[in-house]
Amino acid sequence: xxxxxxxxxxxxxxxxxxxxxxxxxxxxxxxxxxxxxxxxxxxxxxxxxxxxxxxxxxxxxxxxxxxxxxxxxxxxxxxxxxxxxxxxxxxxxxxxxxxxxxxxxxxxxxxxxxxxxxxxxxxxxxxxxxxxxxxxxxxxxxxxxxxxxxxxxxxxxxxxxxxxxxxxxxxxxxxxxxxxxxxxxxxxxxxxxxxxxxxxxxxxxxxxxxxxxxxxxxxxxxxxxxxxxxxxxxxxxxxxxxxx
Ligand SMILES: C[S@@+](CC[C@H](N)C(=O)[O-])C[C@H]1O[C@@H](n2cnc3c(N)ncnc32)[C@H](O)[C@@H]1O
Numbered sequence: 001x002x003x004x005x006x007x008x009x010x011x012x013x014x015x016x017x018x019x020x021x022x023x024x025x026x027x028x029x030x031x032x033x034x035x036x037x038x039x040x041x042x043x044x045x046x047x048x049x050x051x052x053x054x055x056x057x058x059x060x061x062x063x064x065x066x067x068x069x070x071x072x073x074x075x076x077x078x079x080x081x082x083x084x085x086x087x088x089x090x091x092x093x094x095x096x097x098x099x100x101x102x103x104x105x106x107x108x109x110x111x112x113x114x115x116x117x118x119x120x121x122x123x124x125x126x127x128x129x130x131x132x133x134x135x136x137x138x139x140x141x142x143x144x145x146x147x148x149x150x151x152x153x154x155x156x157x158x159x160x161x162x163x164x165x166x167x168x169x170x171x172x173x174x175x176x177x178x179x180x181x182x183x184x185x186x187x188x189x190x191x192x193x194x195x196x197x198x199x200x201x202x203x204x205x206x207x208x209x210x211x212x213x214x215x216x217x218x219x220x221x222x223x224x225x226x227x228x229x230x231x232x233x234x235x236x237x238x239x240x241x242x243x244x
Contacts, residue, residue, distance in 0.1 A: 005044065008198070009068035013045040015194035021183025022103060022132055022233050023051055029237060030128060032056030036098040039063070039122070041087045041115070042105030046073030046080060053080050063090070087115040092122040099123075101130040103233075107160045116173035125242040129175060135163045135234040138182070143229050144189060145200060149214040152202040166236055175238030183233050188226035192218045 005012070026048065032038060036058040040049035043062030050073070053060035063085030064070050070082045085091055087102065087109040100119045102109075109115050119129050139156045140146060146153045167178055196215060198204055203211055221227055 005064075005066035006068040008201070008204070009045065009066065009072055011194075011197040011199045012069065013072040015197060015199035016045065016047065018047045018051055019103075019183065019185055019231055019233055021185050022235065023048065025181060025183060025235055026052060026099075026101060026130065027055055029130070030099045032058050032099065034058050037061075037096060039090070039092065039097050039100045041085075041090070041100060041102040041119075042108065043073060043080075043082065044069045046076050046082065048101070048103050049073075049080050050077040053077065061092070087112075088118070089114075090118045090122050094121050095124045097122050097124065098127045099130070100127070101132065103132040104134075106131050106133050106166065112161065112166070113169050113173060116170050116175065120174050120240055123240040125240055127240045129170070129238045129240075131166055131170075131236045132233050133163070133166070133236070134160055134232070135182070136160070138232040138234055141230075141232070144195070144218065144227055145202065148195075148218050149203065149206060149210060151206040151210040155205045156202050163234060163236065170236065170238045174241070176241045177237075177239040179237040181235045181237075183235065185231045187229055187231070189229050190222065190226040192222065192227075 032052055034057050036056055038052055038058060038060045040062045043049050043064050046062055049060050049062040060080045062073060062080050062082045065084065065086045067084060073082045088111045100123060106112065136157055139153050139160060170178060195218060
């Protein structure tokens with residue numbers, strides 16, 4: 001089953017925010033400056049690209065195939081240029097970008113090799129690509145998602161590409177200096193509306209009974225105390241070599 005982001009844009013915009021560890025790493029590793037050009041691929045409602053653009057004051061683009069997600073993004077920033085587009089065909093001039101990144105998108109991309117090759121073309125020498133995703137290890141330890149909806153892990157392990165495959169494809173495309181990192185953000189959950197609203201796409205992919213069981217268990221636990229959670233992400237960085 002495909003996730004139709006046009007249909008869940010409202011819930012997504014209402015509930016999903018930046019992961020502080022991801023944003024910090026994007027900022028620290030690229031130190032975006034006023035003359036930088038940034039592109040977020042699959043920017044959705046614009047959470048990350050808007051935060052980076054505001055921090056750096058630089059040129060920034062966000063592309064996404066969902067018109068509804070882009071509408072929400074445009075309501076939040078007029079400084080980022082939001083355009084319809086998709087990873088497999090980046091409509092950007094050769095050697096024009098300093099950073100290309102995607103967050104929670106690579107599992108939707110059909111031809112990942114085409115994406116990495118086109119990102120390499122569009123980056124300036126020394127420019128960087130970052131893929132932020134979930135490793136198999138992260139999927140198994142997600143809390144609350146896997147803890148309360150264990151069926152979601154089976155679905156996710158089938159649709160998320162293994163990180164070894166991503167590393168191989170990036171090297172094959174010509175990226176060098178690959179670096180990987182995991183970031184964690186512990187927090188307490190006292191409002192589960194985002195889960196009731198299915199603002200996390202895997203909740204659309206499990207059986208209705210599995211969804212109801214998980215929500216019921218969350219409600220029972222919440223009656224005792226806030227639910228301790230940890231949000232993880234895996235970041236894979238690569239550099240476009242400077243020829244010389
Ligand atoms: C889970 S959302 C992530 C949105 C945003 N990056 C964030 O983290 O808030 C996944 C996004 O990927 C987009 N997407 C799906 N297929 C894509 C593709 N082939 N190329 C680029 N983006 C795609 C969807 O429309 C959706 O907005």
